Amino acid sequence: MKIAGSLCIISGASSGIGKASAFELSKRGARVVLVARREQELGQIAAQIRAAGGQAWAFPTDLSNPQQAGRLGEQVLRELGTPDILIHSAGAGAWRFLDETPIEDLQRLMDTPYFSAAYLTRVFLPAMLQQNRGLILTVCSPASRLVWPGATGYMAARWALNGFTEALRADLYHSKLQVCAFFPGKISDSEYFTRNTCTENRIPRVGRFIPEITSQQAALGIVRALEHDARAKFVPWQLHLFDLLARWFPRIAEHLAWNTGARRKEP
Numbered sequence: 001m002k003i004a005g006s007l008c009i010i011s012g013a014s015s016g017i018g019k020a021s022a023f024e025l026s027k028r029g030a031r032v033v034l035v036a037r038r039e040q041e042l043g044q045i046a047a048q049i050r051a052a053g054g055q056a057w058a059f060p061t062d063l064s065n066p067q068q069a070g071r072l073g074e075q076v077l078r079e080l081g082t083p084d085i086l087i088h089s090a091g092a093g094a095w096r097f098l099d100e101t102p103i104e105d106l107q108r109l110m111d112t113p114y115f116s117a118a119y120l121t122r123v124f125l126p127a128m129l130q131q132n133r134g135l136i137l138t139v140c141s142p143a144s145r146l147v148w149p150g151a152t153g154y155m156a157a158r159w160a161l162n163g164f165t166e167a168l169r170a171d172l173y174h175s176k177l178q179v180c181a182f183f184p185g186k187i188s189d190s191e192y193f194t195r196n197t198c199t200e201n202r203i204p205r206v207g208r209f210i211p212e213i214t215s216q217q218a219a220l221g222i223v224r225a226l227e228h229d230a231r232a233k234f235v236p237w238q239l240h241l242f243d244l245l246a247r248w249f250p251r252i253a254e255h256l257a258w259n260t261g262a263r264r265k266e267p
């Protein structure tokens with residue numbers, strides 16, 4: 001996929017992987033549309049990109065709301081045209097055992113990343129199909145391929161996003177639209193773990209064998225995935241080894257996750 005000159009929609013662009021991707025893609029000549037809820041952060045990022053000579057627009061939107069996603073789609077199509085690249089990086093959600101999770105949070109966990117990606121893709125898909133060119137990349141989580149205790153709702157939502165990505169690829173088989181699932185390891189400088197408390201200390205200790213990466217390294221992985229029309233990409237590569245372990249030896253993976261993972265507090 002050619003990045004220079006492309007119109008690229010990035011959800012979750014106010015922080016972490018989405019923000020770093022916006023900078024890296026604009027450096028390579030993409031015109032970037034930044035989407036997230038926080039207006040001020042998005043405005044500052046767009047201004048920094050423009051000051052560096054890039055083209056960026058901020059569209060504050062709550063993507064868990066289908067009406068807002070619809071309005072965003074209409075405005076972008078009218079004012080900027082059909083996107084070439086969609087990057088779904090919006091995501092939130094604390095890690096909890098099912099019985100610890102407030103009932104309303106079970107719904108919210110699905111809102112972003114799953115429903116937000118589905119709504120945003122749906123508004124642009126007809127125009128992208130007509131253009132018959134483009135790439136849709138979802139920032140998935142290792143939690144959608146490997147499982148560990150104490151993050152039930154989070155994992156279910158990430159499996160939904162991964163399933164969405166695979167189903168979309170099947171739907172688009174006849175077209176020239178590409179679909180990529182991107183799997184980053186733990187990000188050392190993202191706000192994710194400060195915004196979603198009870199999460200970081202639930203990463204199983206076996207995860208320490210996978211080096212942490214920065215948001216920028218994740219963004220560079222996304223750039224490479226786009227440039228090579230990848231179907232799936234893992235960054236760092238050690239994560240891919242764990243993924244293969246879980247596929248080939250599920251009982252070993254389960255055992256490691258249980259023995260090094262979170263436990264319910266004793267009553």
Ligand SMILES: NC(=O)c1ccc[n+]([C@@H]2O[C@H](COP(=O)([O-])OP(=O)(O)OC[C@H]3O[C@@H](n4cnc5c(N)ncnc54)[C@H](OP(=O)(O)O)[C@@H]3O)[C@@H](O)[C@H]2O)c1
Pocket residue numbers: 011012013014015016017018035036037038039041061062063064089090091092111112113116139140141142183184185186187188190191192193195
């Ligand atoms: N951090 C990690 O170690 C890691 C590792 C693997 C996978 N991931 C996955 O990668 C994704 C991005 O993670 P990150 O580290 O970049 O997290 P982050 O820094 O917390 O960024 C999440 C982004 O999603 C946006 N967002 C949340 N709810 C939204 C909504 N309803 N509508 C629109 N935007 C919304 C947030 O912006 P606003 O608050 O401004 O809306 C923010 O820009 C997540 O799905 C996460 O599960 C993260």
